Amino acid sequence: MRAVRPAPSSAEQSTSLAAESPSVVRNFLNSRGSGRLADASFATLMLICASTIFLIVLFIFWILIHNSHLSLVAFGWKFFTREAWDPVSGDFGALPFIYGTLMTSLLALAMAVPLALGVAIFLTELCPRPLRAPISFLSELLAAIPSVVYGLWAVFVLVPLMRDTIGPFLAKTLGWTGFFEGPNFGVGLLTASIILAIMILPIISSLTRDIMTAVPNSQREAVLALGATRWEMIRIGVLRNSRIGIVGAVMLGLGRALGETMAVTMVIGNHPDISKSLFAPGYTLASVIANEFSEATGDLYYSALIEIGLALFLVTIVVNAIARLMVWAVTRGAPSRVS
Amino acid sequence: MKKSMIAVGVLALAAIGASAQSLNGAGATFPYPIYSKWFSEYNQQHPSVKINYQSIGSGGGIRQVSDGIVDFGASDGPMSNEQIAAAKVKTQHIPTVLGAVVPVYNIQGLNKELNFSGDVIADIYLGKITKWNDPRIAKDNPGVNLPAKPILPVYRSDGSGTTYIFTDYLSKVSSDWSSKVGKNTSVKWPVGIGQKGNEGVAGMVRQSPNSFGYVELIYAVQNKMSFGSVKNASGKFVKATTEGVTAAAASAAKTMPADYRVSITNAQGPASYPISSFTWLLVPTHSTDATKTKALKDFLNWMLDHGEGEASGLSYAPLPKQVQDMVRKTVAEIK
Numbered sequence: 294m295r296a297v298r299p300a301p302s303s304a305e306q307s308t309s310l311a312a313e314s315p316s317v318v319r320n321f322l323n324s325r326g327s328g329r330l331a332d333a334s335f336a337t338l339m340l341i342c343a344s345t346i347f348l349i350v351l352f353i354f355w356i357l358i359h360n361s362h363l364s365l366v367a368f369g370w371k372f373f374t375r376e377a378w379d380p381v382s383g384d385f386g387a388l389p390f391i392y393g394t395l396m397t398s399l400l401a402l403a404m405a406v407p408l409a410l411g412v413a414i415f416l417t418e419l420c421p422r423p424l425r426a427p428i429s430f431l432s433e434l435l436a437a438i439p440s441v442v443y444g445l446w447a448v449f450v451l452v453p454l455m456r457d458t459i460g461p462f463l464a465k466t467l468g469w470t471g472f473f474e475g476p477n478f479g480v481g482l483l484t485a486s487i488i489l490a491i492m493i494l495p496i497i498s499s500l501t502r503d504i505m506t507a508v509p510n511s512q513r514e515a516v517l518a519l520g521a522t523r524w525e526m527i528r529i530g531v532l533r534n535s536r537i538g539i540v541g542a543v544m545l546g547l548g549r550a551l552g553e554t555m556a557v558t559m560v561i562g563n564h565p566d567i568s569k570s571l572f573a574p575g576y577t578l579a580s581v582i583a584n585e586f587s588e589a590t591g592d593l594y595y596s597a598l599i600e601i602g603l604a605l606f607l608v609t610i611v612v613n614a615i616a617r618l619m620v621w622a623v624t625r626g627a628p629s630r631v632s
Numbered sequence: 633m634k635k636s637m638i639a640v641g642v643l644a645l646a647a648i649g650a651s652a653q654s655l656n657g658a659g660a661t662f663p664y665p666i667y668s669k670w671f672s673e674y675n676q677q678h679p680s681v682k683i684n685y686q687s688i689g690s691g692g693g694i695r696q697v698s699d700g701i702v703d704f705g706a707s708d709g710p711m712s713n714e715q716i717a718a719a720k721v722k723t724q725h726i727p728t729v730l731g732a733v734v735p736v737y738n739i740q741g742l743n744k745e746l747n748f749s750g751d752v753i754a755d756i757y758l759g760k761i762t763k764w765n766d767p768r769i770a771k772d773n774p775g776v777n778l779p780a781k782p783i784l785p786v787y788r789s790d791g792s793g794t795t796y797i798f799t800d801y802l803s804k805v806s807s808d809w810s811s812k813v814g815k816n817t818s819v820k821w822p823v824g825i826g827q828k829g830n831e832g833v834a835g836m837v838r839q840s841p842n843s844f845g846y847v848e849l850i851y852a853v854q855n856k857m858s859f860g861s862v863k864n865a866s867g868k869f870v871k872a873t874t875e876g877v878t879a880a881a882a883s884a885a886k887t888m889p890a891d892y893r894v895s896i897t898n899a900q901g902p903a904s905y906p907i908s909s910f911t912w913l914l915v916p917t918h919s920t921d922a923t924k925t926k927a928l929k930d931f932l933n934w935m936l937d938h939g940e941g942e943a944s945g946l947s948y949a950p951l952p953k954q955v956q957d958m959v960r961k962t963v964a965e966i967k
Contacts, residue, residue, distance in 0.1 A: 377820075378820060379819070379820040380791075380816045380817070380818050380820070381813065381814035381815065381819050381820065382814065448835060449839075476782060476784075478784050478825060478843075479839075480825055481825075558789065558828055559828065559832070562825035562826060563789030563825065563826030563827065563828075564821065564826055565820075574825045574826070580789075583790075583828075584791065584818070584826070584828060585791045585817075585818050586689075586791075587661075587688055587689030587790070587791065588689040588790065588791025588792055588793075588817040589817075590690065590691040590816070590817060591691075591712075592718075
């Protein structure tokens with residue numbers, strides 16, 4: 294390095310310190326010629342990377358439409374609102390599966406989001422320092438467990454628990470609502486929702502924790518200095534500042550819940566019915582594909598299963614779009630301050 | 633040094649590839665254990681032939697052999713007339729072994745194994761018989777103290793040959809079943825809950841008091857599960873064994889069609905177990921590749937001579953003698 298450096302002239306020596314010892318970066322930039330071509334090619338390269346995402350999505354969409362052609366022609370758009378699923382007579386519809394997917398995912402969110410927020414708040418704001426690392430580590434460990442392991446655990450632990458303890462309790466105390474009626478075999482929509490909630494909890498909580506940690510301490514100190522209690526500080530200083538990030542974390546959790554297959558298949562009961570009772574068995578879009586695809590004999594059956602995939606694709610897009618709209622509506626023009 | 637070794641390795645591989653005849657097959661999962669045993673043994677005895685088999689399911693097997701993607705297919709249910717008409721590659725069904733489906737249940741404190749009539753099983757899955765102490769179940773099981781508890785029917789949620797055989801049997805013994813539900817690898821079950829695979833159904837039945845389900849005979853035998861007897865067409869209650877299944881096939885041998893597409897559920901004969909079925913290989917009748925056809929025919933003959941003898945070791949029922957002789961003639965006719 295030293296040998297390459299030009300000997301400083303006496304004039305430069307007197308003008309500035311920077312010129313006296315040109316940095317490595319400056320040397321590199323001076324020596325590598327014009328940057329115009331490099332800029333253009335870099336921009337193109339990145340554009341190609343970005344457009345692969347569009348291409349992949351388009352390609353998936355095209356394949357789904359192409360392979361479900363038979364079923365699209367046979368049932369039209371009514372496919373998404375029909376209740377039938379009869380492989381013998383070739384009568385197919387996606388409604389019970391869409392219902393099961395949305396119901397289990399939303400119930401799972403309802404259970405997991407408050408819990409995840411609590412975990413994140415505790416970890417960032419209240420937790421004694423020595424406990425922080427082990428709890429964060431455990432919650433991240435939960436996120437790394439494969440879903441089939443959750444499924445096995447659910448079959449051997451959660452199902453008997455639901456059948457013998459939680460189910461009868463819910464039927465006795467909340468039976469009047471109509472959501473906990475009918476026979477309870479331990480498998481069904483509620484059990485599937487609970488296992489989903491457990492699976493998405495670590496995802497939402499660890500992301501939310503990272504977001505809350507990123508809120509500058511000056512925000513907290515400012516709110517506390519104005520005389521806020523600890524809860525008020527968390528609400529005004531932390532939650533308000535990180536709400537967009539939190540919604541993002543919830544969306545990632547919802548994404549996993551919508552597409553989760555193995556664990557749900559093992560405990561949902563796999564019966565395509567729309568029933569108000571959460572004890573009743575249900576079916577999800579992902580589960581029916583996983584269950585029936587390999588033995589789907591007959592072209593219409595095969596095509597209907599692909600269209601179920603299309604329905605899952607569309608449900609994911611619509612749910613994500615609704616969530617984006619909600620975020621936009623909530624944060625539109627609102628400054629991150631308490632009004 | 634390293635490079636030259638790699639080059640030698642590549643050459644050696646290429647040499648093996650050139651001399652070995654490889655056959656690719658795909659299809660049914662039910663006979664996969666016996667097929668993989670046969671194919672690996674055959675490869676040991678005949679190193680020049682290597683048979684690859686992927687157990688992707690009967691539906692996939694039928695599709696892939698009909699499109700000419702694989703050299704042979706395998707299916708637990710026979711191809712339908714429409715599928716045969718639509719196939720680009722015409723195939724011959726070759727029965728290989730037989731399987732059976734048995735009823736399993738979980739009732740606490742039962743002093744003996746239960747008997748089931750076919751129409752009772754159908755009505756349990758139709759939701760008409762809902763309690764264990766139903767008079768129709770009691771009639772088949774005199775002296776058994778049945779509880780007044782609701783029955784939880786469990787079925788296979790994944791499409792499977794097991795479900796095909798089971799629903800094929802129910803369609804034969806119950807007119808209600810055949811008009812309302814029918815037979816297929818998966819059907820619209822009127823009541824009950826679905827679990828994935830034999831292990832899913834067995835696990836659910838083992839865990840849930842007062843449940844009822846069906847699994848493959850092999851699975852029940854290997855896991856030492858107790859299972860019920862089923863009433864056959866001669867009015868006898870038969871507990872499934874490989875001999876009972878072979879007997880069912882033997883009773884159907886007299887009326888066997890040339891394409892072997894026959895259902896042997898509810899077969900005649902006092903020893904026949906009623907919920908039995910063949911599983912088939914789908915072999916192209918006319919192939920452009922003569923060496924492949926020859927390799928496949930050689931294997932099929934080996935299967936008849938040696939393979940069948942090994943079936944019962946894995947709890948598959950072997951083909952009865954009469955059917956083996958028929959298949960030998962059919963194999964000779966493949967060009």
